[in-house]
Amino acid sequence: MRNFDTYPLPGEKQARLLQWIVGILGILFFLNCFTPLRLHYDMLRYFSIKDCMESKCPPGADPNDYLPIGYTALLLLFSKLGILKSFSLVFVNCLYLAGGLYFVRKIFRYIRSPFFLFILVLLNWTIIKFVMHPLSELQYMFFSLASLYAYCQFVLNKKIRNLVLALLLAGVAFLTRTIGIVLVAALFSALIWEYRKQLAGLIRKNRILLGVFALLIVLLIIFSRQLGLNHYLSAIPRQFQGGLRFSDVLVWHFSEWGEILINAPRVKAGTMLPVPYGDWIFFVFGLLGICVFIYICFIKKNSIPFVIKAYLFFYILLMFNWPFPDPRFWVPVVPLIAAVVGQFSFSQNRLSRLFSTFYFLFYLIIGITALGYMTYTSFNKRELAKTQAKGVFRNEYEMHFFGKTLSDTVTRVDPNLVNFLNKYDK
Secondary structure, three states: OOOHHHOOOOOHHHHHHHHHHHHHHHHHHHHHHHOOOOOOHHHHHHHHHHHHHHOOOOOOOOOOOOOOHHHHHHHHHHHHHOOOOHHHHHHHHHHHHHHHHHHHHHHOOOOOOHHHHHHHHHOOHHHHHHHOOOOOHHHHHHHHHHHHHHHHHHHHHOOHHHHHHHHHHHHHHHHHOHHHHHHHHHHHHHHHHHOOOOHHHHHHHOHHHHHHHHHHHHHHHHOOOOOOHHHHHHHHHHHHHOOOOHHHHHHHHHHHHHHHHHOOOHHHHHOOOOOOHHHHHHHHHHHHHHHHHHHHHHHOOOOOOHHHHHHHHHHHHHHOOOOOOOHHHHHHHHHHHHHHHHOOOOOOOHHHHHHHHHHHHHHHHHHHHHHHHHHHHHOOHHHHHHHHHHHOOHHHHHHHHHOOOOOOOOOOOOOOHHHHHHHHOO
């Protein structure tokens, strides 16, 4: 492993400036805790599941919905404490984000400028958007990164309690989002790789631990339906049987990487670019970006822990076979992507320095604009009503905020949506 002391720290003035910027961004994220409740279809499902568990199912709710129980448990806890409001939900997302950044910093402790890494993450539009929504991405990010950090601590000090902690945290991550199965796979792959020479001896010495693991696998199979695994396993062939082509899936996910790297949603940016050039720009940028990422992470010699490589490999592999498009699926690994890319030097020659400088300035400007607009809509209900969820909930929001008569109601939305807002809004 490379000596961490060989990485020079940035100048004191530069480091202090970056700290101030991170502090200002932190204040802006906190201000957005005062946002009205931002709606999302999956969020409505989470709340419906919570209501089914707590009292009775609302009209039209599916009591056997397949979403994992982890985030619903948080909603249920907040409900019992009497704090299930938009402020609490966004605030806990901010805490999850801060904790996730802490774990990434500890895992990649040799990075020369951690505060620059924090800025890249905090100003990514996907992070900005989904911190403000009551969804499970940030909770999964926190527990998955905590699990990876605990495993890295196990590699350093060989204390079995850190390994047990890593597995327990991976279990919580799995119960939050089913994609956590790739985290479990990464931990065991790393364990086998780290101790491949001593594997036979470890098996003999840890027969009880292996027995417990085997029991967990059996329980996972037995309760696969309750955990939602059956739904996810059947979703892939079902989508492809409906006429979806694998090339379509690849285009979706390369474009999602383009959205993350360009730092703008393709839907909104596409309105400013001629069709179909906008879609092609995101696809090509994403394709080139993931190729560069694969080179930095998996081909070029580096100090990235094996467990991080395994996790990113399994995560990317699964996501590129997942037949549903949505850039929020990548939110949990945005800090890891930034950390991997951030340790690569782009100042090897004048051309790469010029390109990287231009790119990061563009990225930061777009990110600042996104955070500024998000903050603006948090305190401007009329603007939020127009833009929330692509305008699908505009009539409902206006009725809630301004007491207008509801007209032209969107039939896809629960007719009790205004009551829902009255109950859970800040």
